[in-house]
Amino acid sequence: MSDMTVSAGRRPRWGLFLPPILLLLLAAAWSGFWFYAASRAETAADAWRAQEAKSGRIYDCAKRSIAGFPFRFEVQCSGASVALVSQTASKTPFTAKLDNILVVGQIYDPKLVIAEFTAPATLTDGVTQTTFVVNWSKARSSVVGLPAIPDRASIVFDDPTINRLDGSVQVPLARAKSVELHGRLAEGSPSDHPVIETVMQIAQGSIQGVHPIFAEPFQADVRAKVTGLNDFAPKPWPQRFRELQAAGGHVEIVQSRIQQGEMIAVAAGTLGLSPNGRLDGELQMTVTGLERVIPALGIDKMLEEGVPQATLDRVAPGVKSQDLNSLFGALDRAVPGLGKVIKQNANAGVAAGINSIGTESVLEGKKARSFPLKFVDGAVVLGAIKVGQIPPLY
Template sequence: MPTDMTVPAPRRSSRRVFLPIILLAVVAIAWSGFWWYATSRVSTEMDRFIAKQAELGRQISCDQRSVGGYPFRIEVHCASPKVEGNRAGKAFSANLGEINAVAQVYQPNKVLLEAKSPMVLVDKDGDGVTVTSNWTSAEASASIWTSGPQNADMVIKGLTTTVDRGGQTQTMFDTANVEAHIRLAEGADAAPGAYDLAADVDAKAVAPVDLFLGASSPLSATFRGTITRIDLQPMPMEDRLRDWADNGGTLTITQAQLNRGPSSVKASGTVGLETSGHPSGDLVVALSGVPELADTLKQSGRVPASLTSLLGVGLSMLGKPTNIDGKAAVEVPVKVANGKVNIGAFPAGKVPKLF
């Protein structure tokens, strides 16, 4: 009787089929366990943060909070977030439409944020001022390591902000676009705790400026600089400024420029804070469109005619000719120290303490 020598073959074939499936199942189970652990940690840290804020007098809540994103992302959704607390001794509340945060499981230190309008800020003391902001889109991202934040970015498009005082509503910002970036400074010359800063703003109208000058006009601004010895850990602004001053922090302004109509202001230099709380520093400031600005101020009636005349003549005497983007301008040195401002050798006023 002949012997069939091919019988064992199916066993080897079965092992080849089932072994990868078993390994894949093990990996899937391990990954699921890791994702579950990561999301649990996120929920725990969120609860801890909210509890810490409550100790500081700020109550944070969401109408609905969820954590998802399986298998490769961690997604946190907060519907109608609300903050209630006190700032500078005044009670306030802030409501936001929605916040969504996303991080990759394999890169949890990099977080992407999306906020949906409206944002309503209510001053519960005094006359109950209400500030309402709407936007087309608002996105942010941040990379945070154990040593501290590495970088952060924010882009807001189509921002419109209104202020309601006793039933009277005024638009503060009309169709503004805001972009801001902060990066940990790199290179051999980078100072400890130094960050590079960049920001750009453009708006169809900015009510406080338009009201002061008596006419509406688009406005744009640009800032580039580096700040040193700044602690970005959460703390009250007054404490942050005091800490910055005590550590000898500085802000080097590479470029700060504001354009409105025919006038532009451009500044560069280095500023800081004295331990008394007064700003200090040396700047070079250039101004173009001086005659047009003086005429606008004169027509607005908010500045005495004598001062507007002095603006046009005095700057030319104190400064030297230069240009801003090809436009004729006047450049003057500005020194801030001991709570006083000097333009050249002439006193120009006082500056308040910041803490």
């Protein structure tokens, strides 16, 4: 009876080892899959770099490594550099160097890739040999849709600054609390006339060295749609712009809002390219606080000190500054003080002239003016006044 009990209580010992053996086999298979996928990722990255190089965009890493086992891939690129050889009309490269880039992808979600960038970055214009230093506290991007052409992409910078390098001194050019850029494929396909929707948002942005009015912090939110692209195939930007112009493509500003203090401006419209590669189109704008912009631009001070020729070339082509200043002097000689009175009242006249453009309106509960801002073969025209000139894109 006792022998039968002992025999019945015995179980095969191999059953105890089966779970760990299966676990080891699974771990070995998973490790093999991870390392195979990692090697494929490196091969795909090399193929992408070669394809981009044919279009004049040369990417490189001083040191590249892949980690993240077992559930994700972490591609580390130290000493990253980009040389844009044929992206502008000039064949002189525009180069950028970055300290480090970390790209992360999860095995269970291979179509989502997240990247983090380590500051600073240095940008060098090969034509002027001007160097810019870009800094930020945090920068990251995400791409959805890989390994195929992305469906959505975003990049966000916290506390970005741009400085121009003058010898060993960094001259401030621009800064912001945050800058965001988002894009998605709205219509079509990557290989057949894609339509792109984009959103750009800037918080507490400012630009130095252009005009004091731009140095004041502003908020910007611009939403646009780009049509007329043939495909997403890698190609130089001048070629892409020519294709867009030939196809009658354009950028539709669906909605934009810029606020600086009490001044608020909204705009919408369509911009295209002329055969010369310059901006053509029109934006319908509504602006509050326009009367504050005139003094901020310094028109009254400019008139009191004399009108520079460059300003006249912009707002009144063909008029010579010495002729206008001589006129003010002659008025003073004929009737003492008359020239000064005219100068002092000129700013009010300019403001009245701008306020006569367009129609009265209301924006966000405040009095405003609505008027068209036109782009004619690169010339920026406000009413009948030419206020700027934009260089060609190709």
